[in-house]
Amino acid sequence: MAVVSRGMAVINRGMAKSTSHARSITKIDSRQQSNILSQIDVKSLLLELTRCDNNSLLEQTLLHLNQLDDTEDNMKLLNCSEVLKRLLELLQRKESTECLIKLTLKLMTRLVKAESGAQVFCEDSSNLKVLLDVLKIKKTRSDPILLELVLYILSILTIHTRNSKYWRCDLSFVLKIMREHDDIDIKYNCLRILENMFLNDLNVFEWIWAEEIPLETVYRLFVESGVERVQSLCLNLFYLINRNTNDHVNEIMELFGGFTKAIDTVENWAYENQKIIFMYLIGTFPLQYINTTALKKLLAVMRSHEDAPDFIRPCLNILVRLCVSNIDMIKLLNIGQVLGELLTSDTVNIKLYYAACEGVRILCETDITEYFQYVSSRPTLDRMFEILVMEEVEARYKASISRLLLVLLNNDTFCKNIITNDTQNQNESDTSMNRSAGVLDKDRISIMVEIALDSKENEISSTILRCVYKLTKGYECIGEKQIGAIIKYFRYNHEQQTISKTEMLLEIINLSLSRTAFASLVIKTSCFQVMDKWMKYQYNPKLLIAYGNLLLNACQYSPLSQIINELKTFQWMNKHNLYEDEPLWNRIISRLLNINLSLKFAFNNSLGVMDITCDGFYVFKYLKHVNRFDFPSLDKILRENDQDKIVYVFTRDQIVSFRDKFIEKYITDTSILLRDANHIPLKTSMTMSEHSFLLSNPGESEAEPFDVEMKLDVKQDLGIIATYVRNQMIGHENSDQLDQVLLEEHLAEIIAEQNSNVIPIGHVKIGLQFERSLLFKILCDVFGYPCTLVRDEYQNVTYNQVFVDLDEMDNLVQDRGHQGCYYQVDLMSNPPQLIVLQEINDELKGKC
Secondary structure (H helix, E strand, O other): OHHHHHHHHHHHHHHHHHHHHHHHOOOOOHHHHHHHHHOOOHHHHHHHHHHOOOHHHHHHHHHHHHHOOOOHHHHHHHOOHHHHHHHHHHHHOOOOOHHHHHHHHHHHHHHHHOHHHHHHHHOOOOHHHHHHHHHHOHHHHHOHHHHHHHHHHHHHHHHHOOOOHHHOOOHHHHHHHHHHOOOHHHHHHHHHHHHHHHHHOHHHHHOHHHHOOOHHHHHHHHHHOOOHHHHHHHHHHHHHHHHHOOOOHHHHHHHOOHHHHHHHHHHHOOOHHHHHHHHHHHOOOOHHHOOHHHHHHHHHHHHHOOOOHHHHHHHHHHHHHHHHHOHHHHHHOOHHHHHHHHHHOOOOOHHHHHHHHHHHHHHHHHOHHHHHHHOOOHHHHHHHHHHHOOOOOOHHHHHHHHHHHHHHOOOHHHHHHHHEOHHHHHHOOOOOOOOOOOOEOHHHHHHHHHHHHHOOOHHHHHHHHHHHHHHHHHOOOOOHHHHHHHHHHHHOOOOOOOHHHHHHHHHHHHHHOOOHHHHHHHHHOOHHHHHHHHHOOOOOHHHHHHHHHHHHHHOOOHHHHHHHHHOHHHHHHHHHOOOOOOHHHHHHHHHHHHOOHHHHHHHHOEEOOOOOHHHOEEEEOOHHHOOHHHOOOHHHHHHHOOOOOOEEEEOOOOOOOOOOOOHHHHHHHHHHHHHHHOOOOOOOOOOHHHHHHHHHOHHHOOOOOHHHHHOOOHHHHHHHHHHHHHHHOEOOOOHHHOOHHHHHHHHHHHHHHHOOOEEEHHHOOEOOHHHHHHHHHHHHHHHOOOEEEEEEOOOOEEEEEEEEEOOOOOOOOOOOOOOEEEEEEOOOOOOOOEEEOHHHHHHHHHHO
């Protein structure tokens, strides 16, 4: 109480000084008054406000608080929950006088004007209820000053709160006041309250119409008030109602007399700002009621406001909506030309450009050939790219240009303008354009690629990438500059990457691989290796399948095929193989394995009858050296030259340093043995080397029918090959005496002679089951006999399976529904013998 007493003493001394000064001077200088108030302890005033119950002292305290300057320190002390709570209590006190209530409301207006004060008030939505209760007091509703203060406070607070549940039962007071009161400020505050409610709570439409907002009253205010701020609020309110519900759009349109009369009103209206709001309101009217007269008036109003882009924009919105609903009227008045001219203007506002883009896009989607003439010029294209690269332009505007660009790419002339220079565009006619040729303008394509890769907006990135994809599909538009940007994206821009963006990039590169030159560029830039490092950590199945399709397409180029063999992601795909139920995934895995039979054998431990080794094959001798998830290429093996890792290789390539000088002799010898057994004479005009070549490539000579004849007795021929393989790999010792020690000594001699751990299979003269099975598979593939090579890593054995079709003379199998038989080839103890694989044959029989 001592603090309170001191505070009141200060107040009394200040009041005494003020009264004495007022007796001597008729008018107090405002600067002197401010100095007096600054001497008063604000904290003491607030303490007196919260503790005192005397109306006179409270009135004096509130009077001084209302006269305080709006300094940061003062407002910080006033804008707190304790002060607010006390003010609300004073409004609810039965003992409060009318003067005290007015002073309380006046102080609240000062507080809620500041955003911090309004936020403190709105922390508890029930505070609104107190003010609404004040409206119900009869004396308040009869006193315009009190009423205006309450409504003003509510008009500010409704900006900061979305909670409107306290309005549902009390809104009728506000609406009734707006109808009955003549004070323009009171009506204005009522309109502000309604506007804020619409802006902050869209659910208000479910119940606000039950209170019957007086649309005619609002319209009369708009027409008759003559107060600009009131008229603007009326238009805003009508616009919000129409934008969010269609229930009253016809009623509002009738109040304004329809499209024609409303546009006439706009044309003759005095306030430019209100004209803009008015045009937005007209844009919400149902377009089925617009006629040619109204549309002509609209175009005339647009021309009269060429220097007012904010006014033209809502006009353009009407035209854009009309493009969707009434193409005939658009054609009649040539609206396409109006929109097209805006796209080439250098001074056009970006918001207008956005609206024009949307309109032109809609028209071109309807008929690209008819409306393309309005946007096909070079200036239009230059303007589009100029805006796309502006950093200050908002993303939504760039997205609109991107959508229009995508639609315009359906026209060949526009595509040509993007990828060719001006000279070629002038000299080359549209009809004779070659889609796959031309001097490429890399700059625009590079701009598109960079925008797509660097933009943080998904819509812009995806749309621009679709544009690049479209151009790539019809033109050779991706070159070294663009591939460099893509590589940079995979290497550094990990934060900007998305699944959809990366998937589209893979498709673009995939399309570009149709050019041999691009394949060379991929090799030159190490594109696959860079992408592979990023892909190694991806798990999205769509992305992996897109990458797999890219690798499949790249396999058509032999140099790229060699690169793919070393890629870690391919090995990762095989290792995890999480999507076995995906047919496309399985096809990718199968195809990629088929281009690398060495990896396929390491992965599956089997090469089937369709896996032909004639194009070359290498395999590790020992399973301990096989890492199928990090399988090296032959080039890498040669570079390492680890002589502890023995690798058998078969190749007929005349260039490689490890050419097998013995394998051609094996093929020739086997050919002679097979011909002799089948009684097929050699052609006298054919040399031995030519004869051997034809046997290994039977499809290249239609004049050689002996391959079919030579396979009439397949079992006999397979026995001949098996015997020959055994005889070549017994060395100078008896086959029964061969063991692992002799083989290792023999291999050590070859390694020393070759100075390499890579051993051509023909050089192996002492071989056990693995070496013999490998050579048998190779010779069968050369001569076209179906043979499977199997490596059983659990039993550590390797063997061959062969399939023999049964003719009518074969009596081995009695069931004629079974048209073939599987055998295992004995290459060790009794080489000509073929051992029937009963389990496999029984399974085959069951399927038949």
